[in-house]
Amino acid sequence: MLFLRSTVEHTDEQLFKIKQLRQLVEKSDELQVGTDDIFLTKFLYYTNWDTFKAYQAIHAYYDFKLRHPTWVAQHPVQYYAKIFFATQCRFVMPHTDKNGRVLVIFKTVDAFQEFPDYLQHLVEMDDLIFESMLMLPRVQRNGITVICDLQGTTRNFLRQFSPMFMKIVNEKNTVLPFSQRIVHIIQRGFLMHVTSSLFLPFMNKDFKDRIFTHDGRHLNKLREMVGVECLPAEYGGPATNVLDTNLIFNHLSQSADYLEQLQQYKKR
Structure with missing residues (x-):
């Protein structure tokens, strides 16, 4: 199905990187974001599973939102x-x-x-x-x-x-x-x-x-x-x-x- 969101089987290495990225986000004093797998893996796939680049990409995205709050959805x-x-x-x-x-x-x-x-x-x-x-x-x-x-x-x-x-x-x-x-x-x-x-x-x-x-x-x-x-x-x-x-x-x-x-x- 096109919109299937069933549980994804990740490799041990990928699971480690998800955990690593989650720890980085949780330790951040600036980021007020979620740490669920779906949120984290979109940045990990984006950076070819480079944890630190994914962490930087999260910051870049929310820097943009901070500068341009009207450029993201604001309503249900x-x-x-x-x-x-x-x-x-x-x-x-x-x-x-x-x-x-x-x-x-x-x-x-x-x-x-x-x-x-x-x-x-x-x-x-x-x-x-x-x-x-x-x-x-x-x-x-x-x-x-x-x-x-x-x-x-x-x-x-x-x-x-x-x-x-x-x-x-x-x-x-x-x-x-x-x-x-x-x-x-x-x-x-x-x-x-x-x-x-x-x-x-x-x-x-x-x-x-x-x-x-x-x-x-x-x-x-x-x-x-x-x-x-x-x-x-x-x-x-x-x-x-x-x-x-x-x-x-x-x-x-x-x-x-x-x-x-x-x-x-x-x-x-």
Whole structure:
């Protein structure tokens, strides 16, 4: 099952490293975070099971949160229900891509008139999605694939993309503890190219090397890289692969208590 969170069998060496990292976190006077296995292993997979790098990565993540508290989710999952279903812009596919990575779809949908704080909502919704994905052992091991479909971009979006906004996007990308994250950008037309030209210059080289752009009219490269069987029907996948907001929102709801707990974690 895609969202399976059953007990993971770790090697003796991995168990030792989990214990070692737990001791480091517990001894910290600055970190006020959990020490459960799922929390610790996401940073250990991220750093290829280097305990001290994982400890540094935890500090880096919560340094970011300390500097930018509005760039992480601040409310229970149910708070975002209306905007999830009204915009239909965030999805997860029921099958992994051909490399075993969970596939997430982000679409640009202009809802600024209905939701005045729409961009802030998107920032928080995406944080919830990423944190919920990082709870999954398969994501901790294999990472995720994100398809950003920018074909719905409007001038309302472009007005939001200030240099400062994009710098913070890049800063958060550098601290999110995904062992691997591949991003495919689908764009078409003048506004779409403007969007990616605003976005890409602020990405660090390591992350930029994992970003691939596709013309919305020609998606053969996307199908080849991701695999046809997992793609939505509108991108050339099977007709049964219909984008369904219920799948991602049900996953978030099932993890709601833990996600709300994560929001309390911080560094002082």
